[in-house]
Amino acid sequence: QVQLVESGGGLVQPGGSLRLSCAASGIIFRTYRISWYRQAPGKQRDLVAKITGAGNTNYADSVKGRFTISRDNSKNTVYLQMNSLKPEDTAVYYCNADNEWSSANYWGQGTQVTVSS
Secondary structure (H helix, E strand, C coil): EEEEEEEEEECCCCCCCEEEEEECCCCCCCEEEEEEECCCCCCCCEEEEEEECCCCCCEEECCCCCEEEEEEHHHCCEEEEEEECCCHCCEEEEEEEEEECCCCCEEECEEEEECCC
16 A cells, blocks of 8 residues: 655744655655645645656745755655745645656645744
């Protein structure tokens, strides 16, 4: 059974940092593109960052220079280091695994990030 489990969310003050983790099981991890999305209440679920199996990355303009996505294929885990957090970063953050060669696509349950004074 495929599972993606996010962790590391919480409450942080503006300007602070958090590190999110996405641990995958049930897939050949290195063959999947892993992405972080986020969704605030009443808003669209938006792509934050993605990373290929080879380590190529892409970021939304809103987080570029502040967030860093990385992966450790030996641990089946992807990370999202979030620095200089802003209130507008508040959202539920979701991990997504997508196979480039098939329709296989999986989502985690999400982890809440709240940036507030």
